[in-house]
Amino acid sequence: MTKTWFIGLAIALACAQTHAQLRIGQPSGFSGSVAAGVKENTDGAKLYFDAVNARGGVNGQPIELISVDDKFDPKLTVELGRELITKRGVLALFLNRGTPHAQALMPLLAEHKVPLVAPSTGAMVLHEPVNPWIFNVRATYQREAARAIEHLASIGQNRIAILETDDSFGADGAAGAMQGFAKVKLEPVLRQKTPREKPDFSAVAAEIAKLQAQAVMVIASAGNTANAVHALRAAGSRAQVVTLSNNASEGFIKLLGEHARGVIVTQVFPNERSVSFPLIKEAQDLAKAKGLDGVSPAMMEGFAAAKVLTEGLRRAGPNPTPQKLRDALEGLSRYDLGGLTVSYSATNHTGLDFADLSIVDANGRFRR
Known part of the structure; x- marks a missing residue:
């Protein structure tokens, strides 16, 4: 009986260690000014992880996402x-929100040789120079912001102001x-930095209205x-408001x-209702199977991130380590996410470079 008990315990412990x-x-902002987007990012990631685990996991092992509020x-x-x-012995950090946070x-x-996969920020510092431990799954904020300004100019809006958060995220987007x-x-009619914590926009809003x-491009949470x-709006300004994809959430x-109608939000994934993209259709089908109405842009970011991470885990083999996962990800070349191709190399960890614009319609939905 004692021998059998020890054998059973050994098997159980071995299984627990494997899992x-x-x-x-x-680690991400599940409370505070970014909580809504972070929750949607995470819901999208879980949508994919849950589907993978329901099919037996990766190489027979389930994926466990440990989310904590920073x-x-x-x-x-x-x-x-x-x-x-x-x-907790995690293989990787994943989908954290915030440029200063990722930095x-x-x-x-570097100290622990653990990769960070799909940080939910488009900061250029995470792309150039290439960090061997960071794997991005989205375009840069700079690409988004430049495209938005070019669009505004193309429709005759030449008097454009910039409000930027006074941190590395704001500076990068600006x-x-x-x-x-x-x-x-062109030159901006106003470029103003604003505090990261509890900014008061009343004075600068009045100045923008006077100008x-x-x-107005707002680079903030x-x-x-x-x-x-x-x-x-309280200051009487009817200026077109544009913001970046960190705010692409319901x-x-x-x-x-x-005041939602008419706000332009840059996007780094295809239209979340465009089922002509296999990636979108896959996410939509899984969401409907769970009784959800659909997916949001922020959910698609998390979904795509989870798909890339899962492929890295699969290629890392049945006994993955952080180093094996890093090497497997860097070896991804022209991996088809479902209408979008992800590639990494020793000299490029950007992954995707898709950028688009959306506008909030009268029904409170993003339209392309």
Whole structure:
């Protein structure tokens, strides 16, 4: 009896250790000004992971996503990231939100040789120079911002203001906007930095109204961007508002309330209702099977990220390590996500370069 009990215990422990190999850590802002988008990102990732696990997992092992709230604080991101790596034994960090947050994780990734897959930020610093431990699954903010400025100029909106969060995210997006301005030979009528925490937009909104700006690009979190829009409308400005894909969530539209209609949001994935893309159809079908109405752009970011990570895990073999996963991801070449192709190499960790524009319609939905 005793021998049988020990054999059973050994088998159980072996199984537990094998399953633990596919732990993935996600320190991200589940509370605070980015919570709505983070939740939708995560819902999209879980949609794919759940489907994979229902089919037996990867190489017979389930994927366990461990999500923890960093309260959108870069210092806490690092603390939680370290705990996930050293105490929870995660193979990778995944889908964290925020440019300063991803930058803060860089030394940790190098120290422990653990990859960060699909950070939910388009900061150029994560793309160039190539970081051997970071694998992006989305276009850069600079590409989005430049395209948006070029679009505004093409429809005759030449008096454009920029409101940028006073951090590395804001500076990065504004750099892209300035590239767009240079291409169309314009200058912003106003470029203003705003605090990252609890900014008061009333004064700058009044100035924008006085300048009769035709459009305003707001580079900020969902909560702060929504507050900026409310302040602009209260100041009497009817300027076209444009923001970046970090705000491509249904939660952001809800924060805008009565001022949602007409806001332009850049996108880094195809139309979430365009089932001509196999990737979109796959996500839509899985969502409907769970009783959901559909998927949002933010959910598609998480879904695509999960698909790339899963393929990396599959190629890393039955006994993956962080190093094996890193090497497997870097070996991905022309991997078909479903109408979009992902490629990595030693000199390129961007993955995807898709960028588009959407506008919020009268029904509170993104339209292309």
